[in-house]
Structure formats: C-alpha cells, structure tokens
Amino acid sequence: MAEKDIKTCEVSDLEGCIKVLEKFKDYEFLSMLHDExxxxxxxxxxxxxxxxxxEFLSGDPVGFVCFYCNDTESKTVFVTSFAIAEDIGFMKGKTLFRIISEGLKVCKKTGMENILIEVDKRNKLAIRLYEHLGLEYMPEERETSFLMGAPIGVIMEKFYKK
Incomplete structure (x- = not known):
C-alpha cells in the first residue's frame, strides 16, 4: 500500500469521530455503546x-486513540480507548507507532506531564505494550482492570529509543 493512502491525524469533527468509533464498536472496550x-x-x-x-488507510479507519487532557491540576492525560484493526497485518506496528507518536505530540502541546490508562486484566497484549512503553501499575486495582501510568517523558524516551 502506498504511503499516500495512509493518513494519521487528529479527528476533530463529529462525523469523522463517529466513523472511527463505528469501525471499532464491536471491540470489547467499546461494547457499552449499544446503540447509535x-x-x-x-x-x-x-x-x-x-x-x-x-489512522486511515484509503479513507478507512485502521486504528485510533481517544484521550482527555483536561486534568490541568495533576497534568494527567487519561486514555479512554485505543485500538488497532486486526485485519491490517504487517502494518500494525507502523500504525501503532504513528498513532502513539501523534498522541504524544498533542499531550506535550497541551502541557500534560503524565499518562494514565485503564487496561483489562485479560488483555495481555496491551499490558505488555504499556509495560514496554514504561507504564507502571498504579496502586488502585479494580476487579477486572489495572490502572497503569507514567510520566510522558519516560514514555517518550522508551518510545523513541532506537
């Protein structure tokens, strides 16, 4: 697939956001969205x-991350949802890199210093990714999920490490 067919960007319009969420609405973490x-x-x-x-491939969403940057007191980003399409094969790694890279730029631009994410205890792949990026387990454990977090600087160091 040609590079020109790939676009990674911030989605700021309702129609675009709905298009992304529609693609991933059957993923377990979005299962609370029962109807339109x-x-x-x-x-x-x-x-x-x-x-x-x-990230869009030929106009179709293949991955996304949603996060809040509105906790100005603790300067903490809270990631609410994150997914990469299963059907893009070898492109998963590059898609993951581009989405995280764009997300980190937005976080830094908004003055955020920390990232917090809730992850399902059964999602071993996501847990390994977050550990690899430098996120650590937070003391607040929930019945079916962990909270993981880290300073953005730590994540950027590990993420861009060659």
Missing amino acids: NELVDYAKKVLENGHVIA
Missing part, C-alpha cells in the same frame, strides 16, 4: 473534552 445514540453521545463527549487521533 450512545455512540454519538460518546463521540460528542470525547470531542468536547478530549482528543481523537486516528
């Missing part, structure tokens, strides 16, 4: 209070 109204409400909330970074 809930999906639209979630899209509005994310766009109003946070950021959506997505």
Whole structure:
C-alpha cells in the first residue's frame, strides 16, 4: 500500500469521530455503546473534552486513540480507548507507532506531564505494550482492570529509543 493512502491525524469533527468509533464498536472496550445514540453521545463527549487521533488507510479507519487532557491540576492525560484493526497485518506496528507518536505530540502541546490508562486484566497484549512503553501499575486495582501510568517523558524516551 502506498504511503499516500495512509493518513494519521487528529479527528476533530463529529462525523469523522463517529466513523472511527463505528469501525471499532464491536471491540470489547467499546461494547457499552449499544446503540447509535450512545455512540454519538460518546463521540460528542470525547470531542468536547478530549482528543481523537486516528489512522486511515484509503479513507478507512485502521486504528485510533481517544484521550482527555483536561486534568490541568495533576497534568494527567487519561486514555479512554485505543485500538488497532486486526485485519491490517504487517502494518500494525507502523500504525501503532504513528498513532502513539501523534498522541504524544498533542499531550506535550497541551502541557500534560503524565499518562494514565485503564487496561483489562485479560488483555495481555496491551499490558505488555504499556509495560514496554514504561507504564507502571498504579496502586488502585479494580476487579477486572489495572490502572497503569507514567510520566510522558519516560514514555517518550522508551518510545523513541532506537
């Protein structure tokens, strides 16, 4: 696939956000979006209070991250959802890199210093990724999930390490 067919960007319009969420609505972490109204409400909330970074291949979403940068007191980003399409094969790594890279740029631009993410205890692949990026387990453990976090600087060091 040619590079010109790939676009990684912040999604700031409702229609674009809905398109991204529609693609991934069957993923377990978005299963709370049972109908179109809930999906639209979630899209509005994310766009109003946070950021959506997505990658598109020939116009179709292949990955995204949603996060809030509105905790100005603790300067902490909270990642609400993150996914890469299963059907893009060998492109997963590059897509992952581009989405995280764009997300980190937005976090730094907004003055955030820390990242916090809630991850399902059964999602071993995501846990390994977050550990590799330098996120550590937070003391607050929940029944079915862990909270993981780290300073953005630590994540950037590990992420851009050659």
